[in-house]
Amino acid sequence: MTTTTAAQPLLTINDLGKQYGPKVVLRDVNLTIQQGEFVALVGMSGGGKSTLLRLIAGLEKMSTGTLTYPDVAPVIRVMFQDDRLLPWMTVRQNITFKRNDAALQARSQKMLARVGLEKWADQYPAQLSGGQKQRVALARALMAKPQLLLLDEPLGALDALTRRKMQDLILQVCQEEQLTTILVTHDVEEAARMADRTIVIKDGTNRYAEKGPDKDDPAAVGVVADQILHDIIDPEGGPA
């Protein structure tokens, strides 16, 4: 996905901070996310990436700072690391939440087709593989036509091949639906491959930003991934 020059900011974060008791997890985070942009947040484990995502999702309250939407507040959906499917509902019921609305049912059919699971609509999550469960979770996230899709390491538990296929599916869906997407990942190659822009969260704040590479060029992806990795582990810091 490419950020157009005419893109408007969807979300602006100013001096955001989060602390749990005396422990400061995030401080002085300043970010602007453009409409239609695919941004990756990377960093060390426990660095605050997921916390930042949860604050954007409204699942937690920030301690300091502001989070503003220049236009109306967008519809936000989160895809979690674990699929969080309801085991007592079928695939279709999981994405419609058993609401008997004709338009919802029609959209669920469309979304299931989009993620390639229309034949699985009446199966229970326990009958699906890990990759299929995450595809259901993706379909569920897309049901409400969100403007902002937050991905909290949703591919972390998948094998390499399934992971790659899911990356392609997410990229394709985000492009087709023109979604603004924020991906949290600990995999720098995944970030370099998928994102228009990668932001390194280090020492509780956003320290560096990398532009995305040409995604069709594996060498360019590798170079950017190496640069991101260097920024994460560099003890001296880097360009802010």
Place this chain on the structure above:
Amino acid sequence: MENVSPVAAVTPKKKKMNWNRLLPWVLPVLIIGGWQLASSTGFLASKTFPSPVAVFQDGVALAQAGTLQRNIAISLYRATMGLLIGGSIGFALGVLNGVSKLSRNLTDTSIQMLRTIPHLSLIPLVILAIGIGEPAKISLVSIGVLFPVYINTLHGIRSVDPNLVEMGTSYGLSKWEIFTKIIFPGALPTILMGLRYALGVMWTTLIVAETIASDSGIGYMATNAEDFMDMETIILCIVIYALLGKLSDLIAKNLEILALGWRQAKEAQQ
């Protein structure tokens, strides 16, 4: 994404006679057969331990007189009413304390204190307070089933994965939808386990209540038979309790199968 076929996942197994279904009945049949053999050969004295055939004949005679059906009906009425009243109160308190911290802080300690009192020790108090009529027996059964239903409902609700609740909240589900679509179905296996346990308590309580203070019911039949040294009727009552206990357990089990069909899909997959 693994390419697992949905067809393969649901392919029905070829139907054939399942001998395993008969296995649980082998032991009861052997016991009754051995019992009859011991009685027929004189190993068991018929006056102190009558044969199964004699017990069956006694049952037929009582049924023909209408006594058996009348007493079973009144016992079933007491058991059902006690279960409905006690189970409803236990369930309501469990739900309330499961979802409301204020309610839990206010009432849970008191309920837990009451729970530790053996409910059968309340019989003298209940008789003195409300006599020996139907309300006394129904009250005792209600108190007996209330606590297992309460404990399991509370535990079931408190054990629901908070991540699922968080997902529901972030996906815009209303509080009612979160309860009916996430919390209650998530707690249901534990609630049904509590119901199954409560059914056992229900029969135990009823037996004691009908034995001590009653003029009808299966417990009364057994006590009355004791006065006349009628061993056939005493054993018949024990067998009826066993059959009613098994029947109620079967109902609870089928309720589980009906309400928790999704778990069967999981087991079939494994």
